[in-house]
Amino acid sequence: MSWSAATMTAVASLRSEVCRLHAELVRYELVVWTAGNVSARVPGEELMVIKPSGIDYDALTPESMVVTDLHGTPVDGGWGNPALAPSSDTAAHAYVYRHLPEVGGVVHTHSSYATAWAVRGEAIPCVLTMMGDEFGGEIPVGPFALIGDDSIGRGIVETLAGSRSPAVLMQNHGPFTIGATAKAAVKAAVLCEEVARTVHFARELGPMIPIDSTHIDSLHQRYQNVYGQ
Numbered sequence: 517m518s519w520s521a522a523t524m525t526a527v528a529s530l531r532s533e534v535c536r537l538h539a540e541l542v543r544y545e546l547v548v549w550t551a552g553n554v555s556a557r558v559p560g561e562e563l564m565v566i567k568p569s570g571i572d573y574d575a576l577t578p579e580s581m582v583v584t585d586l587h588g589t590p591v592d593g594g595w596g597n598p599a600l601a602p603s604s605d606t607a608a609h610a611y612v613y614r615h616l617p618e619v620g621g622v623v624h625t626h627s628s629y630a631t632a633w634a635v636r637g638e639a640i641p642c643v644l645t646m647m648g649d650e651f652g653g654e655i656p657v658g659p660f661a662l663i664g665d666d667s668i669g670r671g672i673v674e675t676l677a678g679s680r681s682p683a684v685l686m687q688n689h690g691p692f693t694i695g696a697t698a699k700a701a702v703k704a705a706v707l708c709e710e711v712a713r714t715v716h717f718a719r720e721l722g723p724m725i726p727i728d729s730t731h732i733d734s735l736h737q738r739y740q741n742v743y744g745q
Contacts, residue, residue: 554702555621563586619694
């Protein structure tokens, strides 16, 4: 299949960005070995860019990023290495893109503290202003699902329906985060681990003080619409 020059340019740019963002997962110690993945939707196309399966992070290059359709099937558009298989989580990412058109990026990690909450099957309560800012409430837990088909994706979409959180803790598995862009999804993954660690320490010290829902609403509105440049 042939693609327009604009699509080819967009794919090349996203392959570079997705490759660079994987280094952020390493920098913030959210992944080990070859686990974890970042993907990005190609605007205006039924395509996404995602990490190849089982490749060391220090061996990733823009050219090794795999382009697939939104059902996870690799696409040969003359821009990649068709010998590389996409991430084992590709079906989950693809399901999210098909059902949440506002999402432009998806991230999965096994970051230690967030995954520990997932192992407990326990949502992270909103007891930090940072959580009100970024997550708009608690970080919910999604159902247990096996890797290999779109079951994880269904769990992500169903759990986040009606939630302001860009993160979900898939039970016995780990966090998945979404964002309008891949960078936003990576940011959510970094902050998810940060609050998971802090709330864990706080709980070890004793009872935690919840934040009133009206204050959470105010924090979230300000951060999403006023904060920053």
